[in-house]
Amino acid sequence: MTSIDQTRRLRVVFVGHVDHGKSTLIGRIFYDTKSLPDGKVEQMQAACAAENMEFEYSFLLDALLEEQAQNITIDTTQIQFKTAKRPYVIIDAPGHKEFLKNMITGAASADAAVLLIAANEGIREQSRRHGYLLSLLGIKQVVVAVNKMDLVDYKQEVFDQVVRDYTAFLKEIGMEARQFVPVSARNGTNVALRDLGVPNPMPWYSGPTITDMLDTFEPPKSLTELPLRFPIQDVYRFDDRRIFAGRIEAGSLKVGDTLIFSPGSKTGVIKSIEVWNAPEKTSAKAGESVGITLTEQLFIERGHLASHQTDAPIESNCFKARVFWMGKSNLAIGQRTKLKLTTQELDAEIVSIERIIDASTLEALPGDRGYIARNDVAEVTIQVRGALAFDNADRNALLGRFVLLDGRQVGGGGIIFGGTYSDRTQPKSANIFWSEGNVTPEQRYARNGHKGAVVWLTGLSGSGKSTVARALERELFNLGIQTYILDGDNIRHGLNSNLGFSPEDRVENIRRVAEVAKLMAGAGVVAITAFISPYQADRRKARTIACEAGVDFYEIHVAAPLEICEQRDPKGLYKKARTGEIKEFTGISAPYEAPESPEITVATGNQSVAESVAQILVFLRQRIKVDAEFEI
Amino acid sequence: MNLDFREHPAYAKLYPAPVPNVPPVFFPETIARGDAAHLDALEAQSIFLIREAFHHFKKICMPWSMGKDSNVLIWLTRKAFGGHIPYPLLHIDTTYEFPEMIAYRDWAVEYHGLNLIVKINEDARAGRGAYAERGPIGYDTTDPVTVTHELKTVALQQVMAENQWDALITGIRRDEDPTRAKERYFSPRTKDFEWDYKDQPPEFWNQFTTSCAPGEHVRVQALLDWTERDIWMYIQKEGIPIPQMYFARKGKDGNKYRFRSLGCWPISGPVESEADTIDGIIEELANTKTSERAGRAQDHHERNAMQKLRAKGFM
Ligand SMILES: Nc1nc2c(ncn2[C@@H]2O[C@H](COP(=O)(O)OP(=O)(O)O)[C@@H](O)[C@H]2O)c(=O)[nH]1
Numbered sequence: 001m002t003s004i005d006q007t008r009r010l011r012v013v014f015v016g017h018v019d020h021g022k023s024t025l026i027g028r029i030f031y032d033t034k035s036l037p038d039g040k041v042e043q044m045q046a047a048c049a050a051e052n053m054e055f056e057y058s059f060l061l062d063a064l065l066e067e068q069a070q071n072i073t074i075d076t077t078q079i080q081f082k083t084a085k086r087p088y089v090i091i092d093a094p095g096h097k098e099f100l101k102n103m104i105t106g107a108a109s110a111d112a113a114v115l116l117i118a119a120n121e122g123i124r125e126q127s128r129r130h131g132y133l134l135s136l137l138g139i140k141q142v143v144v145a146v147n148k149m150d151l152v153d154y155k156q157e158v159f160d161q162v163v164r165d166y167t168a169f170l171k172e173i174g175m176e177a178r179q180f181v182p183v184s185a186r187n188g189t190n191v192a193l194r195d196l197g198v199p200n201p202m203p204w205y206s207g208p209t210i211t212d213m214l215d216t217f218e219p220p221k222s223l224t225e226l227p228l229r230f231p232i233q234d235v236y237r238f239d240d241r242r243i244f245a246g247r248i249e250a251g252s253l254k255v256g257d258t259l260i261f262s263p264g265s266k267t268g269v270i271k272s273i274e275v276w277n278a279p280e281k282t283s284a285k286a287g288e289s290v291g292i293t294l295t296e297q298l299f300i301e302r303g304h305l306a307s308h309q310t311d312a313p314i315e316s317n318c319f320k321a322r323v324f325w326m327g328k329s330n331l332a333i334g335q336r337t338k339l340k341l342t343t344q345e346l347d348a349e350i351v352s353i354e355r356i357i358d359a360s361t362l363e364a365l366p367g368d369r370g371y372i373a374r375n376d377v378a379e380v381t382i383q384v385r386g387a388l389a390f391d392n393a394d395r396n397a398l399l400g401r402f403v404l405l406d407g408r409q410v411g412g413g414g415i416i417f418g419g420t421y422s423d424r425t426q427p428k429s430a431n432i433f434w435s436e437g438n439v440t441p442e443q444r445y446a447r448n449g450h451k452g453a454v455v456w457l458t459g460l461s462g463s464g465k466s467t468v469a470r471a472l473e474r475e476l477f478n479l480g481i482q483t484y485i486l487d488g489d490n491i492r493h494g495l496n497s498n499l500g501f502s503p504e505d506r507v508e509n510i511r512r513v514a515e516v517a518k519l520m521a522g523a524g525v526v527a528i529t530a531f532i533s534p535y536q537a538d539r540r541k542a543r544t545i546a547c548e549a550g551v552d553f554y555e556i557h558v559a560a561p562l563e564i565c566e567q568r569d570p571k572g573l574y575k576k577a578r579t580g581e582i583k584e585f586t587g588i589s590a591p592y593e594a595p596e597s598p599e600i601t602v603a604t605g606n607q608s609v610a611e612s613v614a615q616i617l618v619f620l621r622q623r624i625k626v627d628a629e630f631e632i
Numbered sequence: 633m634n635l636d637f638r639e640h641p642a643y644a645k646l647y648p649a650p651v652p653n654v655p656p657v658f659f660p661e662t663i664a665r666g667d668a669a670h671l672d673a674l675e676a677q678s679i680f681l682i683r684e685a686f687h688h689f690k691k692i693c694m695p696w697s698m699g700k701d702s703n704v705l706i707w708l709t710r711k712a713f714g715g716h717i718p719y720p721l722l723h724i725d726t727t728y729e730f731p732e733m734i735a736y737r738d739w740a741v742e743y744h745g746l747n748l749i750v751k752i753n754e755d756a757r758a759g760r761g762a763y764a765e766r767g768p769i770g771y772d773t774t775d776p777v778t779v780t781h782e783l784k785t786v787a788l789q790q791v792m793a794e795n796q797w798d799a800l801i802t803g804i805r806r807d808e809d810p811t812r813a814k815e816r817y818f819s820p821r822t823k824d825f826e827w828d829y830k831d832q833p834p835e836f837w838n839q840f841t842t843s844c845a846p847g848e849h850v851r852v853q854a855l856l857d858w859t860e861r862d863i864w865m866y867i868q869k870e871g872i873p874i875p876q877m878y879f880a881r882k883g884k885d886g887n888k889y890r891f892r893s894l895g896c897w898p899i900s901g902p903v904e905s906e907a908d909t910i911d912g913i914i915e916e917l918a919n920t921k922t923s924e925r926a927g928r929a930q931d932h933h934e935r936n937a938m939q940k941l942r943a944k945g946f947m
Contacts, residue, residue, distance in 0.1 A: 008670045008673075101834050104834060104836055105816075105834045105835055105836050108836030108837055109836065233680070233683050233684070233687065234683055234686070234687045236713060236714060236716075238713060238714060238716040238718060239714070239716070241714065243714050245683055245712070246683075247676060247679075247680045274714050275711075276710050276711050276714055276715040277707075277710070277711070277715075277870065278711075287672070287673060287676055288672075288676050289675075289676040289677075289679035289680050289683070289712070291714055302687060326834060340839045342838075401837055402837075403836075403837060403839040408820075408833075408841060408843050408844065408845075409833035409834070409841055410833060410834045410835065410836070410839055410840075410841070411834075413836065413837060
């Protein structure tokens with residue numbers, strides 16, 4: 001057995017602008033590394049001669065793919081080539097239509113990429129776009145082949161210019177090519193062989209060839225050196241053991257370690273690592289699929305992320321991300337979708353789009369679109385229902401990336417950036433205070449015994465917002481929870497006394513309410529707002545304001561049918577609206593946009609105030625609760 | 633149990649019947665290989681996939697052909713679930729199995745404690761019901777592609793309809809045949825078992841299509857990244873018991889033969905081989921130029937036969 005066979009095949013993806021020579025380069029690599037079936041080249045050359053056609057190396061790839069499709073002689077594994085060092089497999093050869101979808105599916109598992117730029121044309125749209133996608137996918141081992149050097153008389157200036165321009169582009173997206181290689185794929189210069197039996201047309205370049213470069217690349221390293229990340233995949237109770245199963249994505253663990261499970265702050269000690277038909281095991285590391293047991297009973301389920309207490313992941317319901325979308329339909333702001341990150345799966349929505357990026361120029365697309373479309377790349381803020389445990393992608397790529405669903409299928413993906421880590425170690429004594437640094441939200445929450453939040457009531461005039469708000473406030477207060485109502489009475493007369501009822505003023509009114517509610521929630525209070533807030537856009541804005549400050553936001557639709565509200569008409573407003581005395585009255589002469597996906601809907605038309613409040617309390621207490629273990 | 637198959641027609645040609653009354657199972661010696669580090673990653677990924685499948689699908693089943701890949705799947709399942717096998721296994725019995733394979737099946741059910749469902753398309757074999765007009769389907773009367781379709785694909789459809797499974801964990805490998813190159817780990821199939829390979833859902837970062845509409849199902853291909861050689865190296869590393877027929881026996885012409893892939897006896901041919909150990913098989917694979925299914929007549933019967941069978945829902 002040779003040593004080559006024993007090495008893992010390195011997975012390489014070839015990308016670049018159309019016609020810049022991908023197929024030719026692949027064909028040439030096959031030829032020069034003698035990875036083709038015997039007689040193939042001669043056969044093709046003869047066929048071309050008979051047709052009076054010039055032989056092209058790209059035909060070799062076409063022929064391989066063709067035969068593959070025809071299933072005659074070539075095994076799939078033949079879309080691989082070997083250098084003296086090891087075997088390679090080419091994933092997703094170029095030339096298909098559904099490019100983004102297939103490129104991403106293929107390239108997401110690539111270990112390395114060859115990006116082609118034709119010297120005679122220079123950097124083109126796809127040269128940039130593909131480079132950007134490689135960066136999103138986290139592929140760092142990239143060699144740039146500056147191809148068709150024969151067409152520019154092998155001039156060093158041309159090559160240097162491409163190197164300068166493309167290096168600058170890559171730098172903007174935080175990437176770096178390992179090497180630029182001047183190549184003539186057609187003639188084989190700097191592809192795989194140094195000696196082609198002709199004088200070297202580029203004596204000014206003495207660096208590595210394309211295959212030399214590929215040989216320097218490494219298979220992916222498992223993330224053993226990073227902090228532990230062990231997403232719980234499932235919990236098994238097939239016998240008297242309670243096994244927490246999953247794959248360790250980063251770091252390592254051993255029997256006796258204390259783990260903290262995010263979201264939340266439950267901790268447990270590893271009792272054993274369970275194995276079947278293998279020697280006893282006391283430690284495990286990144287890349288292994290394992291099952292562990294804990295010393296005590298804990299309610300942990302799929303979606304919990306285990307880590308050590310130091311270096312725990314970020315836990316939040318809101319974050320910024322760079323996303324790409326390839327769904328069949330558009331993904332609009334506020335549209336409910338599902339987000340999957342490792343084994344976590346949560347309802348999610350885009351709350352704002354910072355910019356939609358043209359991946360070829362890195363410029364933001366002009367205009368203010370409220371959605372992302374197929375093939376878009378964008379920077380967005382995402383909110384999930386519930387808490388998500390994750391890392392910034394630059395700290396841990398595996399925990400900083402997620403997919404968004406389009407129906408049942410994966411519709412897009414994204415990487416998270418800019419999240420803030422907070423210290424989640426448990427303070428040991430009641431008297432410890434950090435002398436430096438701010439008071440963290442966690443500390444405030446721990447002091448209060450609950451989290452702050454914005455509880456945003458929306459509904460028609462007369463639907464019962466104020467009544468429900470007051471009853472809710474009383475209940476919360478009685479439970480020892482800090483709470484406060486913001487409503488027309490205390491806001492309109494003071495903070496917003498300079499605002500009227502024009503459309504602009506209504507928008508500003510809601511914005512100010514949202515800002516104040518956010519501050520109060522940040523201070524640890526459950527801030528209840530009771531405004532009609534009829535427009536979807538305004539409420540979304542309010543959500544974004546809270547979300548960006550890391551504050552939980554719960555939208556509650558106080559929903560009573562218009563007829564009932566009009567019947568009740570406590571302040572006689574509907575009557576005035578009907579007679580035209582009040583203009584632009586919501587529900588009568590101005591629209592009410594009901595929430596599409598509120599956290600709760602309370603049907604105040606047919607249930608009592610007490611029932612509505614109970615419904616909200618059940619939901620809220622779960623979410624503002626701070627785990628008992630987490631105390632100062 | 634009668635374990636003397638010398639009179640069985642399956643052994644009428646080159647390949648001889650096994651020594652009478654020897655259990656049809658081979659226990660490989662467990663050997664730690666120096667070149668097997670990559671198997672750890674393959675194993676971890678397969679266990680991850682199997683656990684994902686088990687989590688997401690309520691009604692799940694693992695087809696089991698008794699062959700080497702199938703036995704690796706059982707092994708990985710037991711590793712994934714702390715020794716347990718928490719779903720039924722399914723054997724689609726064409727009634728053309730080598731008799732020693734049936735003996736192996738009985739042995740394995742006991743050894744692993746399998747919950748095994750055996751499915752035969754009885755109507756097709758007997759020429760009843762929907763087959764009343766055509767008459768019995770079998771290799772003596774019908775062409776091999778049709779036999780495979782009726783006795784495997786249709787049998788599978790029948791048993792799927794009876795059990796309403798929403799996912800099947802299979803042992804398809806990408807290196808097996810070219811149509812599988814573009815397969816996904818979680819591959820949705822329509823009600824008619826069709827595989828729309830031109831418009832497959834994206835799959836990356838270990839996030840899969842983990843639900844399907846009623847009547848549809850998902851194939852979870854837990855061995856997709858393995859090669860034939862990886863399978864053998866893993867069998868050796870773990871000492872996984874497998875059928876005897878993979879190892880060389882002296883044929884009636886004095887040469888030695890073994891099976892690389894096991895199928896229906898009327899259309900399965902052995903390959904000439906000296907390999908009577910796993911080392912021997914691994915060595916042999918390093919030098920072979922023919923494909924794994926070269927011994928199966930069904931694949932040669934028609935050009936593109938595999939592709940057709942695949943699109944129709946065959947494994
Ligand atoms: N002169 C010259 N032409 C080349 C070279 N590489 C590719 N080409 C030509 O460029 C055209 C497009 O090449 P192809 O490999 O099909 O590009 P792809 O679309 O990136 O796969 C073909 O006509 C090739 O012959 C090169 O190094 N020199």
